[in-house]
Structures are given as structure tokens and as C-alpha cells.
Amino acid sequence: MSSDGTGGHGPREGGYKPSELEAKWQGRWDELGTNGFTRDALQTAENRYYQLMMFPYPSAEGLHVGNIYAFTGADVHGRFQRLTGKQVFEPIGFDAFGIHSENFALKQGIHPMDLIPSNVANFTRQLRRIGGMFDWEHAVDTTDPDYYRWTQWIFIQLFNAGLAVRKEAPVNWCPSCMTVLANEQVIAGRCERCETPVEQRRIAQWFFRITEYAQRLLDNLDGLDWSETTKKAQLNWIGRSEGATLRFPILPADHREEGDDGGTGSLESKVSTDAPVIEVFTTRPDTVFGATYMVLSPEHPLVDEVTDAAQADAVTAYREQAAAKDLVARQKVEKTKTGVHTGGYCLNPATGQSIPIWVADYVLMEYGTGAIMAVPGHDQRDFDFAEAMGLPIVRVVMGEEAGSRVGVGTEAPLSEAYAGDGVMVNSGQFDGLAVADAKPAISAWLAESGRGETKVNYRLHDWCISRQRYWGPPIPIIHCEACGPVAVPEADLPVVLPRVEDFKPDDSGVSPLARVEEWYQVDCPHCAAPARRETDVSDTFLDSSWYFLRYPSTDYHD
Ligand SMILES: [Zn+2]
Ligand SMILES: [Zn+2]
Numbered sequence: 136m137s138s139d140g141t142g143g144h145g146p147r148e149g150g151y152k153p154s155e156l157e158a159k160w161q162g163r164w165d166e167l168g169t170n171g172f173t174r175d176a177l178q179t180a181e182n183r184y185y186q187l188m189m190f191p192y193p194s195a196e197g198l199h200v201g202n203i204y205a206f207t208g209a210d211v212h213g214r215f216q217r218l219t220g221k222q223v224f225e226p227i228g229f230d231a232f233g234i235h236s237e238n239f240a241l242k243q244g245i246h247p248m249d250l251i252p253s254n255v256a257n258f259t260r261q262l263r264r265i266g267g268m269f270d271w272e273h274a275v276d277t278t279d280p281d282y283y284r285w286t287q288w289i290f291i292q293l294f295n296a297g298l299a300v301r302k303e304a305p306v307n308w309c310p311s312c313m314t315v316l317a318n319e320q321v322i323a324g325r326c327e328r329c330e331t332p333v334e335q336r337r338i339a340q341w342f343f344r345i346t347e348y349a350q351r352l353l354d355n356l357d358g359l360d361w362s363e364t365t366k367k368a369q370l371n372w373i374g375r376s377e378g379a380t381l382r383f384p385i386l387p388a389d390h391r392e393e394g395d396d397g398g399t400g401s402l403e404s405k406v407s408t409d410a411p412v413i414e415v416f417t418t419r420p421d422t423v424f425g426a427t428y429m430v431l432s433p434e435h436p437l438v439d440e441v442t443d444a445a446q447a448d449a450v451t452a453y454r455e456q457a458a459a460k461d462l463v464a465r466q467k468v469e470k471t472k473t474g475v476h477t478g479g480y481c482l483n484p485a486t487g488q489s490i491p492i493w494v495a496d497y498v499l500m501e502y503g504t505g506a507i508m509a510v511p512g513h514d515q516r517d518f519d520f521a522e523a524m525g526l527p528i529v530r531v532v533m534g535e536e537a538g539s540r541v542g543v544g545t546e547a548p549l550s551e552a553y554a555g556d557g558v559m560v561n562s563g564q565f566d567g568l569a570v571a572d573a574k575p576a577i578s579a580w581l582a583e584s585g586r587g588e589t590k591v592n593y594r595l596h597d598w599c600i601s602r603q604r605y606w607g608p609p610i611p612i613i614h615c616e617a618c619g620p621v622a623v624p625e626a627d628l629p630v631v632l633p634r635v636e637d638f639k640p641d642d643s644g645v646s647p648l649a650r651v652e653e654w655y656q657v658d659c660p661h662c663a664a665p666a667r668r669e670t671d672v673s674d675t676f677l678d679s680s681w682y683f684l685r686y687p688s689t690d691y692h693d
Contacts, residue, residue, distance in 0.1 A: 174690035184221035186213035193254040226686035228275035233675030237606035277678035283608035284629035313640035342597040374594025378418035416503040421573035424562040425531035426508035433457035441479030457496040484586035518552040605638035607672030615659035615666040
């Protein structure tokens with residue numbers, strides 16, 4: 136196509152010059168305040184439409200094509216709404232805290248407090264140039280103390296409600312980034328950012344107790360206008376399962392011999408009522424008669440209690456080895472099973488027989504109770520483990536197909552775990568019951584003797600929101616020896632992140648703020664005794680979990 140305007144169907148005289156045309160109209164929008172709302176206008180506008188979109192993380196490279204892709208589609212939708220007569224509020228902001236910014240700052244040797252404002256300025260310039268109908272009067276920046284004052288305020292409300300708690304937990308630790316990683320940030324046992332093999336550590340962290348809301352999150356999915364795939368992902372993430380909590384009493388050392396059952400029930404009398412018990416959660420209480428061994432996670436608090444002297448060294452070595460692995464690798468189904476016998480035994484409350492207690496890293500402390508009753512006849516993971524370790528495999532469910540085949544009896548060895556439906560066998564008084572009926576019947580029977588009860592379990596975990604890094608809002612807590620953790624009084628918010636030149640994380644696992652004595656030394660707000668500020672900062676996902684509330688309230692400061 137000709138570009139000089141001489142062709143019959145070519146562009147008109149002078150050609151289309153986007154830089155001139157766009158600058159002209161963008162200038163006009165600014166002049167007239169076309170896209171901006173005043174505080175009052177936002178309150179009183181009729182036929183309002185809140186066009187919310189993602190907000191970018193302002194990287195040093197500037198906007199990328201993916202940003203433009205996301206914002207253009209959303210902006211087109213906003214313009215469409217305006218053309219239908221609505222008053223469209225379309226704000227934008229910057230999600231500028233977090234490890235990405237901090238790592239980049241470290242790499243470049245520029246302090247994030249210098250780097251981020253220039254990135255934000257560049258993003259602002261670029262976002263203005265693409266001509267989105269953004270309301271720049273209501274832009275937010277999560278690193279602005281005016282913004283994170285409210286991030287901290289939200290934390291305090293949750294803390295006061297008992298929904299923000301500090302507890303010790305095993306975490307994925309990247310020894311190179313020197314921080315905690317979410318399971319989603321570990322790819323094939325390595326850190327997604329730097330590909331260093333991930334380790335496991337136990338540290339005290341702050342959690343939001345989102346598990347309290349598991350059922351509500353589930354129930355409210357019904358009314359949501361989300362795609363089925365997203366709903367399904369949410370469903371799996373919450374992971375509701377119905378089953379039972381069962382209790383296996385630990386046998387005293389002098390009755391730990393395998394086979395020392397002397398007939399059903401005789402061991403029961405040797406277990407004192409206050410004997411420590413191992414609790415398990417199972418979705419298959421019907422298979423308890425087939426539980427031929429117990430497995431504890433290496434971090435289970437009862438491991439020392441059940442381990443005998445002969446096995447102590449082996450158990451210690453195994454636990455150390457497990458601690459060096461990351462949490463994701465341990466859950467891999469296809470992984471070769473490893474484990475060690477503790478030398479201890481517990482009582483199967485259904486059969487009245489003693490079963491050995493093992494430690495194996497395929498059981499995770501933070502799922503269920505950190506212990507499982509192993510039913511190798513009907514769970515493939517347990518089957519593989521039992522085969523490898525030479526543990527007994529008992530069939531307690533007979534599928535229709537197997538039962539009708541000639542020569543297959545209830546004692547016939549299984550070649551793999553049978554997870555299907557069927558009727559109970561080798562299960563005492565419950566023989567002949569269908570699986571669906573056996574579940575409540577066996578749970579109720581064990582409940583009579585205090586050895587179990589029905590229970591709903593969720594896969595969902597509490598949300599770990601603390602980070603042992605520098606570039607985030609300080610968690611607004613003061614630790615006092617006498618009062619424990621105390622919330623910073625709301626009048627003292629924000630707790631401003633101090634400018635620290637040496638913000639590099641180190642291998643100690645504590646935040647760089649823990650090196651700034653003049654910052655963390657404060658008086659307890661309750662008793663005025665010398666106390667210490669929390670030196671962890673909060674996760675960047677906390678900043679972005681409420682930004683849609685700040686856009687319409689940027690004009691408010693109380
Ligand atoms: Zn890393
Ligand atoms: Zn105090």
C-alpha cells in the first residue's frame with residue numbers, strides 16, 4: 136500500500152500519525168477529567184459501573200505484551216459499558232512489593248526504595264500512552280505507607296479475631312533465595328526462580344486461619360459466575376472428604392512383640408485408659424480390619440515415644456534424611472517408598488491385634504494428623520510400601536468381580552490394591568456388609584469404645600503470610616516477654632518499613648529487619664516493658680488481596 140497519499144485508495148493527506156492523534160485526545164481526556172472521578176462524584180454517580188482489572192507488578196523492564204493483552208481486553212469492556220450509558224470507574228495501580236522486585240534490586244545493586252518509584256513512573260507513562268480509560272486520581276501503590284497502613288490494619292483485625300496466629304510449621308526453604316517457598320513455587324524439587332534444590336525447615340510463621348472457612352468457601356461456590364474449570368480447581372483445592380478419626384493406642388514396651396495378641400481382645404486389657412494414642416483420619420474407616428501397620432510422618436511428635444533403643448539410630452538418621460527433602464517431592468506418587476521401623480507397636484482397635492509402627496516420608500505432618508493407618512490391601516501406596524518392606528497384606532473388601540471368579544477366596548493374595556466397591560470380608564461381625572454401609576457402621580462401633588468418630592476433613596491449609604525478607608509491609612506485632620504477641624495500636628499505624636541499606640537475606644532464616652536493632656527495639660504497648668517488633672514482613676499476596684477496596688477509598692484516610 137502506498138503511504139504517500141497518491142494512490143487511489145491510499146490514506147488521506149498527511150497520513151495517520153498515531154503519536155499526534157493519541158497525544159491530542161489523551162491530553163483532552165486529562166483536561167476534561169474524562170476518566171477521573173472526584174471523591175463526591177464517585178459517591179453520587181448514578182448508574183455506576185466498577186471496571187476492575189488485575190494490577191501490574193512494575194518490573195524494571197516496563198510493560199510487556201502480556202500486560203497490554205490483559206489491560207486492552209478489560210479496557211474495551213469498560214468502554215463498552217460506558218457506551219451503554221454507565222458511569223465507568225476504571226482504576227489501576229501497582230503491586231510493587233515482593234520478592235521479584237527485591238531480587239531484581241539485589242541483582243542490579245539498586246535499593247528497592249529507589250528502584251520501585253522509577254519503575255512506577257515508567258509504568259504510569261506507558262499506561263497513559265496505551266490510552267486506557269484509567270482513573271489516575273485513584274491509582275494505588277502497595278508500597279506506599281498510605282496503602283500498607285491498611286494492609287497492616289487488616290492484619291490487626293484478623294489477629295484480634297483470633298484468625299491470624301503464629302505457629303511452627305515445616306516449610307520449603309530455598310537456600311539460594313534464602314526464603315520460604317509455597318508448594319506451587321517448587322518445581323520438581325527445585326526453586327522456580329533460581330532452580331536450586333529446595334530444603335525443608337521448621338520455623339515459626341504467621342498464618343491466616345482460612346481453614347475455618349473451608350465449608351463456607353465450598354458452599355458459596357454454587358452462586359458464583361465462574362467457569363466450571365475454575366470451580367473444579369477451587370473444589371479440589373479445598374478438598375473436602377468425609378471419613379472418620381480413629382485412635383490406635385500405643386502398646387507399652389513389654390507388650391510390643393508382634394504376635395503377642397493371644398487371641399482377639401486380650402491386648403486391649405493391657406492398654407491403660409490413659410495410654411498415648413495415635414490419631415488418624417481416614418476416608419475408609421470400613422477398611423480398619425485391614426490396617427496391618429501404622430505410619431507416622433518423620434515430624435510426628437510421637438516418634439520419640441514409640442521408638443525403641445535398638446531402632447533409635449536408624450530412626451534419627453531417617454528423620455534427618457527426610458528433613459533434607461522438599462515437601463513436593465515427598466508427595467510424588469510414583470516415588471520409591473522409603474521408611475524405617477520404630478520398633479514400636481500399637482493396637483488396631485478393630486482387630487485387637489498389635490501392628491508395627493513405621494516412620495516414612497510419604498506421610499506428611501500437615502495433611503490430616505500426620506499419621507496413617509496403612510491398609511495395603513486397598514490402598515496402592517500402602518501396598519507398594521508393604522511389598523517393599525515385607526509387611527502383611529490382608530483383603531477386607533471383596534469386589535463382585537473377584538468374588539465371582541472361581542478359585543478366588545477371601546485369603547487369596549492380592550497382586551495390587553483393590554480400591555473398588557464390594558462387600559466386607561475378614562472384618563468380624565461386619566462381614567457381608569456393603570462398603571457404603573460398613574463405613575458408618577464401623578465408625579459407630581469404634582465410637583462406642585471411644586476409639587473413633589466420624590469426621591469431615593479438608594485438604595485446604597491455613598495461609599502462611601510471613602516472609603523472612605525485606606521488601607514488604609512489616610507485620611504489625613510487638614513481642615513482649617510478659618504479654619506475648621501484642622498488636623501495634625491502630626493509632627500507631629503504619630509501621631513504616633525502614634530504609635535499610637543492607638537488605639540482603641542471609642542463611643539464618645530471619646528477616647533482614649532483625650539486624651536493625653534501633654528499629655525493632657520498642658516498648659510493649661500493654662505493659663511498657665522493653666519488647667521487640669515482629670521482623671517478618673507479609674506476603675505480597677496479602678497486598679493484592681484487598682486492593683479493590685482501596686481504589687474507591689483513596690480519598691479517605693481514617
Ligand atoms: Zn531460589
Ligand atoms: Zn508487655
